Amino acid sequence: MRTNLRFRPVAVIGAGMTPFRRRMLDTPQELAWEASRRALDEAGLELRDVDCVVIGSAPDAFDGVHMKGEYLAHGAGGVRKPVSRVYVGGATGVMTAISAWYHVASGLCQKVLAVAEEKMSPGRPHPQSVFRYIWDPITEKPLNPNLIWIFAMEMHRYMNVNRVSKEDIALVSVKNKRNAKKNQYSQLGGDITVDDVLKSEVLVWPVQLLDVSPVSDGAAAMVLVSGDIARRYTDTPIWVEGVGWTLDNTSWPGRELAYPRYLENAARMAYKMAGIERPQKEIDVVEPYDPFDYKELHHLEGLLLAKKGEAPTLMREGFFDVDGEIPSSPSGGLLGVGNPIAAAGLMKTISIYWQLKGTAGGMQVKKSVHTGVAQAWGDLMQASTVIVMRN
Amino acid sequence: MEKVAVVGVGWYGFSPHVHDLSFREMMFEAASRAYYDAGGMDPRKDVDTFISCQEDFWEGISISDEFAPDPIGGAMRPTMTVAGDGLQGVAHGVMQITSGLADVVVVESHAKPSDIITFSDVVKLSEDPIYVRSAKVPNIHFVAALDATKFLSRGKATRADLAEVVSKNKSAGLSSSKAPYAARIDKDYVLSQDYVLTPFTRLDIAQPVDAAIVVVLASETVARRFSDTPIWIHGIGFATDSSNLELATLGEARYMRLAAERAYLMAGVESPLKFRGIFVDDRYSHKELEHLEALGITDVVEKLREGYFHPGSYLPVNPKGGLLAKGYPLEASGLSLLLDAVEYMREGEESAIVGSWRGFFTFTGSVAVMSR
Amino acid sequence: MTVHPLKEEDLKRHPVVEDKPKARYSYTAGQALSVFLNGLKEGKILGRKCTKCGRIYVPPRMYCEDCFVPTSLWVEVKDEGVVMTAVASFISWTRERLDHPEIVGTIRLFPSTARDYVYPGLFHRICCSYEDVRNMTIFGKIVKARWKPREERTGSINDIECFEVV
Numbered sequence: 019m020r021t022n023l024r025f026r027p028v029a030v031i032g033a034g035m036t037p038f039r040r041r042m043l044d045t046p047q048e049l050a051w052e053a054s055r056r057a058l059d060e061a062g063l064e065l066r067d068v069d070c071v072v073i074g075s076a077p078d079a080f081d082g083v084h085m086k087g088e089y090l091a092h093g094a095g096g097v098r099k100p101v102s103r104v105y106v107g108g109a110t111g112v113m114t115a116i117s118a119w120y121h122v123a124s125g126l127c128q129k130v131l132a133v134a135e136e137k138m139s140p141g142r143p144h145p146q147s148v149f150r151y152i153w154d155p156i157t158e159k160p161l162n163p164n165l166i167w168i169f170a171m172e173m174h175r176y177m178n179v180n181r182v183s184k185e186d187i188a189l190v191s192v193k194n195k196r197n198a199k200k201n202q203y204s205q206l207g208g209d210i211t212v213d214d215v216l217k218s219e220v221l222v223w224p225v226q227l228l229d230v231s232p233v234s235d236g237a238a239a240m241v242l243v244s245g246d247i248a249r250r251y252t253d254t255p256i257w258v259e260g261v262g263w264t265l266d267n268t269s270w271p272g273r274e275l276a277y278p279r280y281l282e283n284a285a286r287m288a289y290k291m292a293g294i295e296r297p298q299k300e301i302d303v304v305e306p307y308d309p310f311d312y313k314e315l316h317h318l319e320g321l322l323l324a325k326k327g328e329a330p331t332l333m334r335e336g337f338f339d340v341d342g343e344i345p346s347s348p349s350g351g352l353l354g355v356g357n358p359i360a361a362a363g364l365m366k367t368i369s370i371y372w373q374l375k376g377t378a379g380g381m382q383v384k385k386s387v388h389t390g391v392a393q394a395w396g397d398l399m400q401a402s403t404v405i406v407m408r409n
Numbered sequence: 410m411e412k413v414a415v416v417g418v419g420w421y422g423f424s425p426h427v428h429d430l431s432f433r434e435m436m437f438e439a440a441s442r443a444y445y446d447a448g449g450m451d452p453r454k455d456v457d458t459f460i461s462c463q464e465d466f467w468e469g470i471s472i473s474d475e476f477a478p479d480p481i482g483g484a485m486r487p488t489m490t491v492a493g494d495g496l497q498g499v500a501h502g503v504m505q506i507t508s509g510l511a512d513v514v515v516v517e518s519h520a521k522p523s524d525i526i527t528f529s530d531v532v533k534l535s536e537d538p539i540y541v542r543s544a545k546v547p548n549i550h551f552v553a554a555l556d557a558t559k560f561l562s563r564g565k566a567t568r569a570d571l572a573e574v575v576s577k578n579k580s581a582g583l584s585s586s587k588a589p590y591a592a593r594i595d596k597d598y599v600l601s602q603d604y605v606l607t608p609f610t611r612l613d614i615a616q617p618v619d620a621a622i623v624v625v626l627a628s629e630t631v632a633r634r635f636s637d638t639p640i641w642i643h644g645i646g647f648a649t650d651s652s653n654l655e656l657a658t659l660g661e662a663r664y665m666r667l668a669a670e671r672a673y674l675m676a677g678v679e680s681p682l683k684f685r686g687i688f689v690d691d692r693y694s695h696k697e698l699e700h701l702e703a704l705g706i707t708d709v710v711e712k713l714r715e716g717y718f719h720p721g722s723y724l725p726v727n728p729k730g731g732l733l734a735k736g737y738p739l740e741a742s743g744l745s746l747l748l749d750a751v752e753y754m755r756e757g758e759e760s761a762i763v764g765s766w767r768g769f770f771t772f773t774g775s776v777a778v779m780s781r
Numbered sequence: 782m783t784v785h786p787l788k789e790e791d792l793k794r795h796p797v798v799e800d801k802p803k804a805r806y807s808y809t810a811g812q813a814l815s816v817f818l819n820g821l822k823e824g825k826i827l828g829r830k831c832t833k834c835g836r837i838y839v840p841p842r843m844y845c846e847d848c849f850v851p852t853s854l855w856v857e858v859k860d861e862g863v864v865m866t867a868v869a870s871f872i873s874w875t876r877e878r879l880d881h882p883e884i885v886g887t888i889r890l891f892p893s894t895a896r897d898y899v900y901p902g903l904f905h906r907i908c909c910s911y912e913d914v915r916n917m918t919i920f921g922k923i924v925k926a927r928w929k930p931r932e933e934r935t936g937s938i939n940d941i942e943c944f945e946v947v
């Protein structure tokens with residue numbers, strides 16, 4: 019039941035994705051094609067029905083192609099159509115859906131295909147090396163940083179300020195990899211224990227191997243259409259009811275990292291639009307961005323689903339389990355499904371869509387769900403994107 | 410569609426090498442000027458969303474979106490990047506306004522090609538990595554040359570017509586404050602130059618330039634709060650032909666035709682000839698004619714020869730010099746044409762059409778229909 | 782059609798196109814960072830102060846992101862501050878294993894207070910033991926820059942070797 023009457027109605031009527039894997043033979047264009055085809059099939063549309071395409075992809079350096087959106091357009095159905103690419107680092111996946119929303123909500127487009135792709139495997143000697151170029155070229159890059167440093171610094175600050183243990187954080191990894199067992203697209207589903215996490219290779223203390231999502235290739239796609247069209251194609255459209263995004267400043271060494279204030283800002287924007295006043299009471303299922311296990315906790319707090327520093331306690335109590343009060347990452351998240359950056363963010367959005375539609379199969383949460391939230395995060399501990407959907 | 414207004418513009422640079430300011434400082438200078446132009450607007454209070462248009466490999470930074478917010482007033486605000494031409498960013502801004510999400514949107518784009526040591530190699534990185542890039546063609550203008558050759562082979566335009574475009578635009582640029590490549594040269598001088606690759610001499614090819622541009626958009630409801638002389642956007646469109654080189658159309662600008670169709674439909678345009686000026690991407694001389702054709706103007710070669718497109722004539726095309734005179738500021742190129750159109754209308758002209766292109770190896774363009 | 786996952790060894794069975802991107806840049810430091818880098822050469826950490834809100838930017842910016850006005854004053858901050866976070870890296874930037882962990886973190890430089898959400902801050906190496914990081918005793922410690930000898934400084938963030946506990 020659609021409740022937001024202020025904006026032109028926009029619904030999701032189809033979604034599709036490729037499996038996420040460490041390395042695919044297929045080119046970025048072919049991955050994008052596969053996801054797009056599956057999304058169109060689920061929606062019951064053909065490419066000729068689509069009038070606009072929105073592409074999401076994170077660093078061009080992964081695929082090794084400059085102007086990657088232009089290159090991907092051909093696989094994403096973006097031929098002889100309005101095509102553009104949005105980009106907010108790791109937060110891109112959800113931004114792709116948000117952008118598709120305003121393409122339709124503006125009245126400029128009726129049927130939009132949103133496609134996100136990432137192929138991280140081509141980078142040599144390791145995809146990690148690409149991340150050296152995300153830092154300030156003058157004041158940071160000369161220190162030869164790697165990406166995990168940034169997460170480790172934020173994680174340790176979060177642990178220090180909120181007195182959170184490694185054991186509590188590891189529970190997220192355990193939960194998400196367990197949830198991913200039910201997800202046919204997942205790369206790393208399985209049963210692991212807290213002990214496995216704590217005994218895994220130390221990469222950058224406090225980050226260990228099993229705290230981290232894997233390097234992946236993959237693509238995801240979604241079809242968003244205006245309200246009257248949606249009803250022609252499906253009896254169960256899923257409505258986009260709130261969108262929000264925020265970028266904090268570039269100067270991350272000069273600000274508090276224990277709490278993602280930019281996410282709170284983005285969440286408040288989306289909640290206000292969706293008319294959500296008490297997030298913990300009104301949100302039924304959530305997909306917070308979890309490239310690292312602590313990030314899910316960090317983000318649940320920023321999404322106002324737990325008080326500052328209290329997400330670990332709720333996690334321990336099973337509040338966020340698949341049969342808990344607010345199931346979190348029922349898809350298995352990036353930790354379990356894999357992390358082809360932009361595609362992972364759109365995968366989270368698709369997971370909420372399938373949950374609300376009731377077609378999540380083995381991933382379907384026990385409780386009945388009406389309102390779901392997906393979120394992604396990126397840049398230099400800086401960007402967040404939030405989308406609220408209802409059935 | 411609800412009309413959207415341009416209520417402020419600001420720019421900095423248009424120099425082949427801005428050596429004393431970083432790209433962030435250039436963004437701040439351009440933004441400060443745009444907010445001053447928009448009636449002294451305070452971006453920290455008056456702006457709802459911010460859009461930056463940039464590409465990683467132009468910046469030499471992965472996820473260059475990180476550097477977007479602070480210098481334009483967008484920190485802790487809804488700021489995002491459109492990895493595309495500035496005019497595509499304007500289209501996203503228009504959509505954010507007409508969807509009801511925002512009343513005021515800031516669109517920023519900048520270019521610092523002088524920071525790129527291996528410019529040609531970076532351009533080549535946009536080729537298909539599997540087989541086009543492996544062909545190792547000797548220079549980055551080869552697709553443009555193929556396109557121009559095909560255009561000329563259709564038998565209407567000649568090499569002399571391209572030289573006329575160069576002469577017209579470089580001369581027109583002398584009246585602009587942001588045209589470092591302006592020059593008073595005639596057609597014969599252009600024709601006397603050696604080919605870089607046929608059919609181009611070095612004068613037929615625009616040069617990259619450092620610049621930052623900020624444009625402030627506002628909904629019809631709030632526009633007059635910031636400007637007594639808003640410039641209206643009545644229609645906007647963008648399109649990609651085919652990003653696979655061998656499948657895209659050469660010799661005509663199909664992307665521009667598709668973009669124009671959408672923009673004209675939205676604005677209810679009957680004929681582009683009724684407009685007072687056209688500002689169109691001319692980073693290769695033949696592209697001006699090709700783009701004019703795609704905008705729906707017939708007999709462009711005849712009109713060029715009759716002087717129809719010259720400054721002060723029936724339908725001035727690039728009366729501020731175009732990219733041949735100003736240089737092309739990478740993803741800010743579309744905004745640089747829009748900037749010219751806004752200035753032109755503020756000087757008293759009624760209306761204008763802006764047509765931008767992302768340059769090779771893309772087949773993506775945007776069109777905006779504007780009036781005073 | 783479907784997609785085709787590969788194992789590392791499968792790569793040998795398929796043609797692989799290799800390309801080393803030749804993308805090189807000379808980043809313009811600009812007004813703020815040029816002075817900052819020259820300051821480092823002199824053994825000083827220089828920041829810019831917004832006279833409207835009082836915020837001090839280190840590394841410096843020519844504009845205040847909060848007030849959106851130019852910052853108007855150069856100020857020297859202390860080469861001393863508090864460790865906000867610290868981590869120990871056992872991998873290099875290409876993800877090779879390191880025998881001895883490299884310790885890095887962020888430092889809130891003085892003048893600033895524990896109540897500040899934003900402050901003059903640097904990301905740098907911290908000279909301390911892995912134990913200090915692991916048991917978090919380094920958090921909140923006051924540290925001071927250990928400078929390279931003057932003749933070895935080049936106007937780079939690496940003119941500071943690391944921050945060490947006073």
Ligand SMILES: [Zn+2]
Nearest residue numbers: 831834845848
């Ligand atoms: Zn200030």
